[in-house]
Amino acid sequence: MAHADAISLAGIDWFIILVYVIGTFLLGIYFSKFVGSAGDYFIAGKALPFWAIGMSVVVTDIGAVDFVAVAGETYNTGLAVANFDWIGSMPAMVFAAFLFIPYYWRSGVYTIPEFLGRRYNTAVQMIHAAIWGIFLYTMLALMLWITADKFLHTVLGWDEYKVTIGGDTYYATVWGMALITGIYTFSGGLTAVVMTDVIQLVVMFVGGFALLFMSVWEVGGFAAMKEQILAKGPEYQQHFDMLLPHDTPTAFPWTGIVFGLGLVMSTAYMSGNQAIVQRNLGAKSEWDAKGGMLFAGFLKCFIPLLVAVPGLAAILILPGLSDGDQAVPLMIKKLLPPGLRGLMFAALFAALMSSVDSLLNAASTIWTTDLYGRTYRFVKGKPLSERQGLVVGRSFTVFFIITAALLAEWIGSNEGIYKFIQTALSMFQGPVLAILLVGILWKGANQWGGLAGLVLGVGFTFILNNTEGVFPSEDPFLFVAWWSFVFSVIVTLVVSLITPADPPGKSDGLTFTQVLEKDGRIRRIMGGREV
C-alpha cells in the first residue's frame, strides 16, 4: 500500500534511476579484474589518485540520512547544524592530511587499529578494532534498514515489496540494496567502492544542486529567504546564527563547536574512522593521500548548501510541518519536475549506496586484519598471507552483508541497541584521538601510556556522560569529547613518563619527528625543519 504523501515517479525518472543503478553495478564489477591480493582488495593496491579519494571521502561521509535529517534539523533549529560540515570538517581534514595520514600511509597498514598496534601494543589494537568492528557492522544493518523504512517506504511508498515466509518478513528493498552493493564490493574491493563513489558524488551533486536552485528560486533568492524567515517571529531569530552562546540549552554552544567539534570530534572522525581513512591508505603516493583529503574538504563546503538550505527554504514553502524530516521528500514532490525528480532520487540512492559499500568494505577490513588476522597470528605464529587475507576478507564481506540484511529490521527497530553502540563509540573518540596525536607527535609515548590513555580516557568519558548538571547544554556531547581528549592526553603523557620506555626503533617512521624514507633512511623533521 502506498503512502498518501508518497512521490509518484514518471517513466523518465525510472529510466534515470535504472541507468544509474545498473551503471554503478557494472562499473563496480569491472574493477574486480584488478583484485589479486589482500592489498588490492583492502587498499586498492595503493593506486588511487587524489581526485577519486577526495570524492569518495565526501560521499562516504554524507548519506541519504543527511539529505533528509540535516534539512529537517535546519527546518527546526536553523543553520547551526551545518557547523558539522564546515568547522566540523575542514580544519580536521587539514590536520588529518598533514599530521596523521602521512604516517598511516608510510607505515603501509590496512587499518587504523593496525597502526595503533604498531605504535603501542596489541591490546590497544584489539580494543579499538573491536569497538569499530561492532559499530561498522551495526551501522551497515542500520543503513540497509533506512533504505527500506525511511527512504523507499516513507518516500516512495514501496510497502508492497515485502514477503512473509514462516512469520518472518523479508524486504525486497533491503535485499536489493544488499545484493547490488554486496556483489560489487565483494568483487572489486576498495577500488570498486571508490570508483562507484566517484559516480555517486557526481549524481549526488547534480541532484542536490537541482533541489537547491529550485527551492531558493521559489522563495526569491537567499537574501529574500533570510528576510522572510527572520520576519516570521522570535522563534526564528537564531535560524541564521552559526554560533550560539556558551550557556545555550541546545547541543551546539560555540565553545562546544570550536573545541569539541572543530578540534576533537571532527579530527577523530577524519583521522580515526576506518571507513574514511581507508581511501587515503590506498593512495598511489603520499601526495595523493594528502591532496585527496584537502580536495574532499573543498567539496565538503558545498554540502551544507545541498542539505541545509533546502531545509531553510521549506520553512517558507511548507510552513507548519510537524516533522522537519518531511521537508525534503515534500520539497521534491512539490518543486521538481519529472526527470529532475528521478535525478534527485538517483542522488539519494547514490548517498545510500556509498554509505553501505563503504561500511561493508571497512568492516570486512577491520575484522580480517585486526580481529581475525591478529588472532590467527597468535594461534599459528605467522601472519595471514596475501591470498588468505583476500579469501578471508571476501568471506567476511559475504557474511556481513547477508547477516546485516537479515538483522536490518531488528537493529533498525531497536533504538536502544543503536544508541548503546553509538554511545560506546562516542566514548572512544576523544581518547583515541589523544593517543593517536601523542603517539605521532612524541616519540616518548610508550605502550603503557597509550593503553592507559585509552582505557582511563574511556572511563572518564563514561563518568562525564553520566554526571548531570556539569555543562549548561542538555546534550553536552561536544564538551564531553573535548574534556575526555584533554584528560587522555595528560594520562598518556604521565604514564609514558613513569613507565619503562619501549624498545629502541619501535616507533621509527611512525612519529612526526621521524619520517622513514622509501630506502629505509630516516629523515628527521622537527617543527618543519630537517634535523
Place this chain on the structure above:
Amino acid sequence: MPEAQEQVVDAIPPATLETGITGWLTAQGEWIHNAINDRFQAPMQAIFQPLNQFLSPIPSIWWSLCAVSLFLGAMIWVWSMKKEYVNLDAPSSRWWYDLRIWTVLSMIPHLFVYLYI
C-alpha cells in the same frame, strides 16, 4: 486490573517494563547512571562551574574570532611546515601542485561562512 496490581506496575520504572535486550540495557544503564551521578556530581561541578561562569558572558564577536582562528591557525601551521614535507611525492613542482595553496583555497569558502553569514 486490580488496584494492588496497578500500584505495583506504577512503582516499576518504565524501562523495566520493556522486554528483550533493549529493556535490559536501558534498566542497567539507568542504574549505572544514577550510581555515577550520585558519586561524581559534586566534584565535577566544583571543577566545571567556574569555567562555565567564565565562558558564558564572553561577547559574540569572540565566538566568531575563535572559529575563524581555527581555520587561520590551520593555514598558518601548514605554511610553517617545510615545503618539501608538505609536497613530498608531488607529481610536479609547478605551483598548482603545492598543497599549501590547496589548503588556502579549500578553506576560503569556509572562512567566508563564518565571517559573513
